[in-house]
Amino acid sequence: MLTQTELKQNVAQAAVQYVLPFLTPETILGVGTGSTVDIFIDSLAPHTSRFRGAVSSSERSSARMAALGIQVFDLNDVQAMPFYVDGADEIDRGLSMIKGGGGALTREKIVASVADQFVCIVDESKQVDHLGRFPLPVEVIPMARESVSRQLAQLGGKPSLRSGIVTDNGCQILDVSGLSISQPAQLESRINNIPGVVSCGLFAIAGADVVLVSTQGGVRQLKKNAS
Numbered sequence: 001m002l003t004q005t006e007l008k009q010n011v012a013q014a015a016v017q018y019v020l021p022f023l024t025p026e027t028i029l030g031v032g033t034g035s036t037v038d039i040f041i042d043s044l045a046p047h048t049s050r051f052r053g054a055v056s057s058s059e060r061s062s063a064r065m066a067a068l069g070i071q072v073f074d075l076n077d078v079q080a081m082p083f084y085v086d087g088a089d090e091i092d093r094g095l096s097m098i099k100g101g102g103g104a105l106t107r108e109k110i111v112a113s114v115a116d117q118f119v120c121i122v123d124e125s126k127q128v129d130h131l132g133r134f135p136l137p138v139e140v141i142p143m144a145r146e147s148v149s150r151q152l153a154q155l156g157g158k159p160s161l162r163s164g165i166v167t168d169n170g171c172q173i174l175d176v177s178g179l180s181i182s183q184p185a186q187l188e189s190r191i192n193n194i195p196g197v198v199s200c201g202l203f204a205i206a207g208a209d210v211v212l213v214s215t216q217g218g219v220r221q222l223k224k225n226a227s
């Protein structure tokens, strides 16, 4: 029986093998945030001669990449990326995700929007039939914390301030439990439109293009619209 760490190691290595054939000395990769991505960064580091560098979705990943010799670029200096590789807290069959357990959701959504392909790397515990058991992270401008909370409550959610956390953008996170997420893209749009919301952790309007799922039987690859 593989442990969750071993499952993460397997999917991180599979992601490296997935991107490796496409890398050129000019390639810049998009790199996400989290414990699975940490292992992906470690697995990517021996291949630094095969690509130019990466754009990161967090100070945490930037520091890890810099320490391992991966050149980190500012997104403003990059026009295209073939891949954005990141984990997820939940992913459904339509490849919509909940992200932001590590608080990096806004930068993740920004960097992912520039990449051609979102490659989601998860272990099988993250696969769900319906999103929403994992509380939905919503990044908010601090002065709007209470007004946004009231509007989220009107949507049926129970917002809870993530204590002791200031995001890389100087904002706060509300973790919203109890939401019924039957239409993820519509809910994403609705929450994004609440004044004071920086972004919400639903990645459904633009979900993953490919998901690599680490299981006890190996790493499986699922593609958007493949079934």
Ligand SMILES: O=C[C@H](O)[C@H](O)[C@H](O)COP(=O)(O)O
Pocket (backbone or CB within 6 Å): 032, 033, 034, 035, 036, 037, 086, 087, 088, 089, 098, 099, 100, 101, 102, 103, 104, 105, 108
């Ligand atoms: O903000 C964090 C990200 O959305 C992560 O991708 C997500 O929380 C999954 O992280 P982990 O790989 O540690 O489960």
